[in-house]
Amino acid sequence: MSVDLVYPPPNISPKTALQISQRAPQVLKSSSQTLPFPLSLLSGDDTPEKWTTYENLFVSCLRTGDDKSARQILDKLLRRFGDKNERVMAYQGMMAEANAETEQEAIKMLREYGEELESDPTNLPIQKRRIALLTSMGKIQEAISMLGDLLVISPTDAEAWAELSDLYFGQSLYDQATFCLEEVLLVMPNAWNMHARLAEVIYLSTIATSSDKPGDLLRGLAESMRRYCRSVELCNNYLRGYYGLKVVRPSLLPKAPKSEKNTPDAAYSDLPLPTLSTVERLHELATAKLGEIVRKSAAGEKGWEGYDGAETIAARELLDRDTKSISS
Amino acid sequence: MGQPVVQTIHRDPALFYWILLPITVVMILTGILRHYATVLLQTTPKKQTLGKIREHRSLMRGVHLRTNANVISPSAFESRKAYLVSGYKDGSFLADPEGRGKAPPNPMSDPAMMEGMMGMMKGNVAMMVPQTLIMGWINAFFSGFVISKSSHHCLLVKLPFPLTPQFKAMLQSGVGTRDLDVRWVSSLSWYFLTLFGLQPVYQFILGSDNAANQMAQQMAQMNPAAGGLGAGNDPDKLFLSEAENLEVIEHDYILKGIEERLLASLA
Numbered sequence: 365m366s367v368d369l370v371y372p373p374p375n376i377s378p379k380t381a382l383q384i385s386q387r388a389p390q391v392l393k394s395s396s397q398t399l400p401f402p403l404s405l406l407s408g409d410d411t412p413e414k415w416t417t418y419e420n421l422f423v424s425c426l427r428t429g430d431d432k433s434a435r436q437i438l439d440k441l442l443r444r445f446g447d448k449n450e451r452v453m454a455y456q457g458m459m460a461e462a463n464a465e466t467e468q469e470a471i472k473m474l475r476e477y478g479e480e481l482e483s484d485p486t487n488l489p490i491q492k493r494r495i496a497l498l499t500s501m502g503k504i505q506e507a508i509s510m511l512g513d514l515l516v517i518s519p520t521d522a523e524a525w526a527e528l529s530d531l532y533f534g535q536s537l538y539d540q541a542t543f544c545l546e547e548v549l550l551v552m553p554n555a556w557n558m559h560a561r562l563a564e565v566i567y568l569s570t571i572a573t574s575s576d577k578p579g580d581l582l583r584g585l586a587e588s589m590r591r592y593c594r595s596v597e598l599c600n601n602y603l604r605g606y607y608g609l610k611v612v613r614p615s616l617l618p619k620a621p622k623s624e625k626n627t628p629d630a631a632y633s634d635l636p637l638p639t640l641s642t643v644e645r646l647h648e649l650a651t652a653k654l655g656e657i658v659r660k661s662a663a664g665e666k667g668w669e670g671y672d673g674a675e676t677i678a679a680r681e682l683l684d685r686d687t688k689s690i691s692s
Numbered sequence: 693m694g695q696p697v698v699q700t701i702h703r704d705p706a707l708f709y710w711i712l713l714p715i716t717v718v719m720i721l722t723g724i725l726r727h728y729a730t731v732l733l734q735t736t737p738k739k740q741t742l743g744k745i746r747e748h749r750s751l752m753r754g755v756h757l758r759t760n761a762n763v764i765s766p767s768a769f770e771s772r773k774a775y776l777v778s779g780y781k782d783g784s785f786l787a788d789p790e791g792r793g794k795a796p797p798n799p800m801s802d803p804a805m806m807e808g809m810m811g812m813m814k815g816n817v818a819m820m821v822p823q824t825l826i827m828g829w830i831n832a833f834f835s836g837f838v839i840s841k842s843s844h845h846c847l848l849v850k851l852p853f854p855l856t857p858q859f860k861a862m863l864q865s866g867v868g869t870r871d872l873d874v875r876w877v878s879s880l881s882w883y884f885l886t887l888f889g890l891q892p893v894y895q896f897i898l899g900s901d902n903a904a905n906q907m908a909q910q911m912a913q914m915n916p917a918a919g920g921l922g923a924g925n926d927p928d929k930l931f932l933s934e935a936e937n938l939e940v941i942e943h944d945y946i947l948k949g950i951e952e953r954l955l956a957s958l959a
Contacts, residue, residue: 485742486741486745516746517745517746518745518746518749519749519750520749520752520753549760550756550764553760553762589951590950593947593950593951593954594946594950596958597950597953597954635945646951646954646955649958653958
């Protein structure tokens with residue numbers, strides 16, 4: 365399977381990353397065969413696509429440890445954009461981070477980033493590198509506060525909001541994580557994976573914090589279920605969305621009202637609670653869809669091969685658990 | 693009325709090789725030259741200050757909240773709205789909170805604005821100078837071919853299809869004969885045709901985002917303020933109007949009735 369280097373897929377798996385980085389020498393070789401000077405003016409290969417390809421190659425090369433190709437690509441980027449370019453500075457930092465082996469070297473990198481930011485506080489790529497380095501060093505609190513500062517300057521940065529949400533989630537600060545994910549959704553309202561992620565956070569926080577308050581519990585579960593619904597409405601074959609619908613159901617089912625009329629007071633909830641029959645029908649739909657996804661992706665049918673292996677295994681296991689509880 | 697007399701003009705076949713091709717080649721080369729001249733003349737856009745970035749993106753946040761309000765719950769929306777509206781009204785997102793209410797500075801005195809205008813000037817110069825030069829060159833160089841007494845412009849090609857007289861101005865500019873068949877094209881007109889028709893050639897040679905074409909540049913000059921805060925606009929006024937927009941918005945939660953929607957569409 366070949367990967368488009370200009371628009372690579374999100375969440376590149378280690379295998380794909382290796383495939384990409386193995387193409388690096390070939391791409392580097394083909395681009396070095398340019399015409400001599402006066403003729404080279406007649407062939408404009410200085411396209412944005414070319415440099416995007418280089419950037420993607422660079423990241424994959426660093427990931428797979430192909431430092432030689434990464435160095436070559438970085439040199440090309442340096443020659444083209446100079447060492448004052450913000451993105452190039454960030455890539456140089458990445459290269460140095462990849463080669464930093466000891467704690468001291470990482471701390472030295474942090475200090476360098478700090479100096480660069482002091483001379484130019486608007487350098488967002490470097491700021492993000494510093495946060496990423498702090499996260500990987502385990503200094504989550506510092507990373508969170510710096511990310512907060514970054515988002516005060518640039519509150520429309522969905523990537524930064526998502527990262528902050530993950531950091532908060534790792535610290536079990538569920539309300540903050542929810543808030544950040546809502547901000548992500550405000551920037552990109554149709555990102556179904558973000559809807560599903562928000563549903564997951566809401567579900568886990570509800571289970572963790574309000575299991576002794578039945579009203580809050582019910583509301584959180586209903587909210588989570590509806591978020592999952594939204595994510596599969598946006599992407600009709602989204603595995604995580606259906607998986608979530610199935611996971612939410614057992615805790616929601618015993619408390620769901622029988623009919624619309626005896627839903628608890630809507631005042632403390634944004635929406636009335638879903639009825640028992642709705643929950644059941646959604647569960648049927650999710651089961652059917654999950655079964656279809658697992659079957660077709662296992663058979664490797666055309667158009668169904670993009671699913672993550674671990675996710676389909678988990679879905680199969682969830683379905684098996686169902687059949688066992690019915691048969692026993 | 694009888695059949696109109698078929699006009700035959702005897703012209704040297706060498707005209708084709710010595711005028712038509714040179715003009716075309718020269719036009720292509722000028723385009724390439726213009727591309728590189730524009731690239732060289734380009735100044736890197738000046739860096740915005742931290743406050744300006746914050747001001748702009750805070751405004752964008754309000755716009756996002758307004759357009760995508762329905763994806764978040766009413767309570768989440770209300771709290772965000774309250775925060776942004778009060779911030780907008782207090783001017784706490786402004787890059788220069790002290791300068792509120794003052795008249796916007798004269799764009800001529802602002803060095804950043806001047807730089808932008810210089811950039812525009814450079815683009816204009818890179819476009820106008822070669823155009824003028826080449827037109828003069830063609831006029832001076834290729835107009836000596838006497839074909840008839842009244843016309844001293846060379847006629848290059850005869851188009852293989854008939855045209856209405858309205859095309860005369862386009863195809864025979866500079867030729868003072870009323871009765872000449874419109875299918876004859878003069879050198880000056882050939883210049884204009886290539887001027888506007890060479891874009892695909894440039895795309896082939898230089899890639900899709902070249903600066904060789906003057907049409908694209910003219911388009912860009914039509915709305916110079918596209919993207920970013922409009923030049924000369926008072927950010928405080930923009931904030932206040934955005935606050936007003938946010939206050940009147942009607943919230944319709946997207947998760948309302950989602951189960952039925954989903955079941956109806958999928959089951």
